[in-house]
Amino acid sequence: xxxxxxxVGRMKAGPERxxxxxxxxxxxxxxxxxxxxxxxxxxxxxxxxQNADERRREEGQKLQAQLQPGTALFLxxxxxxxxxxxxxxxxxxxxxxGGRKALVIAIGGADGHDQSIRDQAELMVSFGAATWPHQLxxxxxxxxxxxxxxxxxxxxxxxx
Numbered sequence: 831x832x833x834x835x836x837x838v839g840r841m842k843a844g845p846e847r848x849x850x851x852x853x854x855x856x857x858x859x860x861x862x863x864x865x866x867x868x869x870x871x872x873x874x875x876x877x878x879x880q881n882a883d884e885r886r887r888e889e890g891q892k893l894q895a896q897l898q899p900g901t902a903l904f905l906x907x908x909x910x911x912x913x914x915x916x917x918x919x920x921x922x923x924x925x926x927x928g929g930r931k932a933l934v935i936a937i938g939g940a941d942g943h944d945q946s947i948r949d950q951a952e953l954m955v956s957f958g959a960a961t962w963p964h965q966l967x968x969x970x971x972x973x974x975x976x977x978x979x980x981x982x983x984x985x986x987x988x989x990x
Contacts, residue, residue: 834869838939846965853972882941890944910954919978
């Protein structure tokens, strides 16, 4: 199953990008053995509209254009479910085992996701009640994808 990350906003060079890249690279290397192919991170520019609703709609349309029919969609959203790492891994594994060909995990812009995109999501995930900068969310997502691969493969990285 191909897994891609869709992110609103560009991540500048620096320690956060290096750390995110490190975890995404680890995931890319560990994924194929258990049926995952990392397709990378697609960055889009933040919406330029005058109000939040229009920015969300604009960003949602760009995400929609990247979704192929049958692609599962997970959103990182403050209103999402706060899953354990085991549950996150299980959800991804269930998609793979159910024959899904692709999963896109989307990080929205500063204004969040458009309702039309939230309605399409199979799962909305929250990394807790706190508000996190997008740079750290990418690091946390990269680490959780790598951790999911290790959980599903039985690797000792994850100790629950």
